[in-house]
Amino acid sequence: MELFAEHGYDGTTVAEIAERAGLTERTFFRHFADKREVLFAGSDELAERVAQLVVDLPPAPPLAAVTAALSSAFGDQLDGLLSWARQRQAVIAANRELGEREVAKLGSLTAAISQALGRRGVDGPTARLAAEAGMVAFRVAFDRWIADDLPAGEPLGERIRRCAAELGAVTAGPLDLAQPDSAAATATSTASS
Amino acid sequence: MELFAEHGYDGTTVAEIAERAGLTERTFFRHFADKREVLFAGSDELAERVAQLVVDLPPAPPLAAVTAALSSAFGDQLDGLLSWARQRQAVIAANRELGEREVAKLGSLTAAISQALGRRGVDGPTARLAAEAGMVAFRVAFDRWIADDLPAGEPLGERIRRCAAELGAVTAGPLDLAQPDSAAATATSTASS
């Protein structure tokens, strides 16, 4: 993080990171599969922990279990680390490959949660949708938490629950248009080359 | 796609792709920012098209507009290209970097949809959540469409609407646990090292 803050991610070579840590470049690659991974150390273990929380929770609707597990795993750990989280997010946002790695990690977490719901007896399709819905709430809540200018705003756990509630409101409405895509659909109904 | 099917993505060099196309390696990088992009050509234009559809639709609830636009843009174009889509997804699924690029592209599409909803007068937070919700429905529907063994199953557009409806059901329930994370939260309530 020191080197990234100084020269940026792209401007920092693996050799420099290794040297700062008192190691060689080759050793770095024994610990991290690629350069990006150094910013996501421990994410697999965290996903496992969230999954375990989902499994262990008392009976509840699927989405409630997901948001409770996410709040419990991230809310308590991250509140107090706001400035560190901001710094890390700034580095990630400034680099395309890092952003891609991050969404991929979030995807793995989604899959782990879906599987954990399955172990609670939730059927496959519902588990997938509840996991995706919970992760939408988490990502939106996290982004708001990072973006807030307030030094000590609403804690992350509260935000997650509120975002999940807002998501429920958005998905509650009817899905059919008054005149089902009359203009839009006919314009593309024939196969284009 | 021919070369990827023969030797796999990693086993195919940019030089080979360029040669097959009658070009040089450097010219390839003039058309595509990196090797991965060759599998996502036209995705930016497609995102723009979806956004335009969202803007142009008649008045409707935000999520209904999103699913209608996605169905209209992808449903008609992709049905009939199922085997091609399966081949492409197989290549992407077999390579980590390609999977990461794909989720990143889907993230860009989500942002474009959210912005388009803003131009319909939807407020920011609701736009984001409706875009995310619609994309969850799209991704789940797409995965089911690809995975189905049936040669001619339910068309993609129908699946999207059904997944959105299922998502509404999942997010409808109460969000609080009976005993708000009594066991799970207390175990991690103190700051861990």
Add this chain to the structure above:
DNA sequence: GTCTATAGTCCGATAGAC
């Protein structure tokens, strides 16, 4: 089109811990 740097892999060698 040429040149170059960096990421990442494969080979093997060494040394300490148990």
Add this chain to the structure above:
DNA sequence: GTCTATCGGACTATAGAC
């Protein structure tokens, strides 16, 4: 003896600079 962590060199492909 086995496991694991370190290191070194040679090598290729991606990708950027010019």
